[in-house]
Amino acid sequence: MSASDWQKSSYCGEGESCIHIAHAAVDHTVRLTESGDPAGVILSATPHAFAALLDAVKENHA
Template identity: 65%
Template structure:
């Protein structure tokens, strides 16, 4: 079993409760929203998360 690293807040987040937090483990990237940290946590494989971030960066 691999342990997740501590949550990291998005560098694009200003002060407040509307931030994306990310934690990584060996085979999973976990995402949650700081306004409800105990709420839904999304899980993605590292390749899928990388594709998502690439697509977001390509947006105008």
């Protein structure tokens, strides 16, 4: 994945120490990294599993 494939979280402050997300067309997964470095992928999930993760985070954040 190139650097242009990664999108910075809208909740990110200044700098690069935030969450970036990308869609991997090769295996149709959603990938997360804590910086703009594509080699630093820390989570890879199916779109369905990622949606469930977001729902859980939103539920526990309210």
